[in-house]
Amino acid sequence: MLKRKKRRSREYKNSNQVISIEEARQERKRKRAEAAKKNKIRKTKHPVTQRHAVKKARHRMVYFFITLFIIGIIGVSVFNIINLKLTKARVLEEQQELLEQKAMLESIYSRVSSPEYIEQQARHQLKMIKPEEILYVLPDKDDKENKGGIVPN
Secondary structure (H helix, E strand, O other), rough: OOOOOOOHHHHHHHHHOOOEEEEEEEHHHHHHHHHHHHHHHHHHHHOOOOOHHHHHHHHHHHHHHHHHHHHHHHHHHHHHHHHHHHHHHHHHHHHHHHHHHHHHHHHHHHOOHHHHHHHHHHHHOOOOOOOOOOOEEOOOOOOOOOOEOOOOO
């Protein structure tokens, strides 16, 4: 069975040894300095090998491609956003033109529905007349065949 290590407080309580705080501090300081030297030696002891250098280069390349991929995705997203904003601007302009055209057509429609407009179009395009009116048709200057006027009853 494993024997438990005594805790420091019990260890010092049971011993009659007198502890000097200054000596303990200097001992800890010395141990830390030795540990630091060992760590320094350990770090400089192992030079960078070819295998380690290749591994680091591979990691750098992977990070580079991941970064490039993320930048590419961001670039495509920005391009799509700009494209959508331009399309929105064009659609808004087209909508404005269509609203203007609608207003113009509505004003024409309101005139077309009036009896005066219907009568004017009937007289002009269809050459219609009211009962008991006389219609005089004069030849055009270009029309040389018809030299006389026609008078309908």
